[in-house]
Amino acid sequence: MSESDADALRAALAGWTVDTVTEALGDRAMRALGREQTVPAQREARRLGGDPIGILSRLFTLGDEVPRSQVADALAGFGVERAIASGLVEAAGAGDADSVRARVDLRPTAAAGADGESTVDWWLASDLGEAVTGARLADDHVLGLGGASTTLAGATMRRPVGRVLDLGTGCGIQALHASTHAREVVATDISRRALSFAAFNRTLNAPPAAWELREGSMLEPVAGEQFDLVVSNPPFVITPPGAPSFEYRDGGVGGDGLVGGLIREVGTVLAPGGVAQHLGNWEIRAGMTWEQRLEEWLDASEVPLDAWVIQRDLLDAAEYAETWLRDAGVTPERDRAGFRAAYEAYLADFDARGVESIGFGVVTLRRPVSGTPTLRRLEEHEGAVSGPLGAHLAAALDAHDWQAGLTDDALLAERYVVASDVTKETYGRATEHDPEHILIRQGGGLGRAVRADTALAGFVSTCDGELTAGQISAALAALLDVPTAAMASGLADAVRGLVVDGFLLPMSSD
């Protein structure tokens, strides 16, 4: 699409945004669309008659055939002929009443702007989904905005950066996000079809950053280069031979090898201080924990890296097979024998490697400026995250670096305040005066809770920025009749953890 066509299309679509669609179709229809069910949205959109928001939604998102005259009105200034020439729609004829239908899925999407306050509206083209076509996806299907795309976009640390690599860009959604805070974006994919969609979306949305597209597998197209941020929602799905596979989700490497390979090699394209954030599945084999699987990969990294892995979900091998067979459109209702054969293939493949369950999570890796890693954190968090995870990760990495550079004495010489989202809960028998348990809970971030003894609870409740941690520690030691040094060293460890997780804010790092 030429830039002048893109300008005209952008102008025609200007009023068709996530907000206007949500307002026009209502929450019930939007929630159903999130479950890939189009009926409620179709009913609402048809009720809107010739309203452009209803027409564009019916045509491009819901798979309806729409009379040509209504499409012409909705795309005023761009026109049906240019929509046909751009490959967006096909028309049954040139008459007003002839029907027009979409050849691609096009829908509005929105993101936070670089200032974190404003909203940026985009339109994203991808292949039509199964909910609209009713047919099994093609092997080279190009995915639109999915749950995993949103998870990665939310987990990405959005700071002003120089060069960003979006590995496996698909329709280009992560690259679009990166363009809000990067100087330059390189987006790669093994699929030419995906790169064409990414190129279309780049032209249509005219992002502020320079944005180059390259064809090739994994890190091959960027070997020898360095990036400040690498983001990737890679084709991490584990698929056995004999089960249906798709370019968008299967890397063609056995088991979880693609994710392991990425973790081992991504450091080679990170600039010092550069961060890689990606999603992945990992196999948990009999007699092994998920952390051990990740540790194996991290230990084998070609460049030593700081690592923070958050496992967000865990499925047993059978649940995993069912999930991805359903995603592939293989169901017992459609093809009983095919479903059974593919299910068997999954379980035989997992059993051959002793795989009992499969983890899913967000991996954040950083090439330390000093060359020596100081962080390796592997944790599980299946619950909801309040607010963008990326902002929490960025603040936690800063806090980690701040405390890692301090001795215990220096840490205790600081003054701290308690973050505004932190509360205290006490539990105990109703008949007892003193609580049995004290929990210090965080409202934002990962919503963590820390169990505190009397000393730590007393310490936190005294952190109002007046006294240093050392002064509070000495007072508590006297009050609780504990040796001063023992109190100080116990509290120093706890303070490090509370600072990293954002419960305590050091006054000097304002």
Ligand SMILES: C[S@@+](CC[C@H](N)C(=O)[O-])C[C@H]1O[C@@H](n2cnc3c(N)ncnc32)[C@H](O)[C@@H]1O
């Ligand atoms: C799950 S999709 C992610 C698309 C998009 N980045 C997002 O976040 O929604 C994975 C993408 O990786 C691409 N891909 C598959 N194998 C690849 C490989 N070996 N190297 C690079 N990209 C690959 C697929 O074509 C697909 O576009």
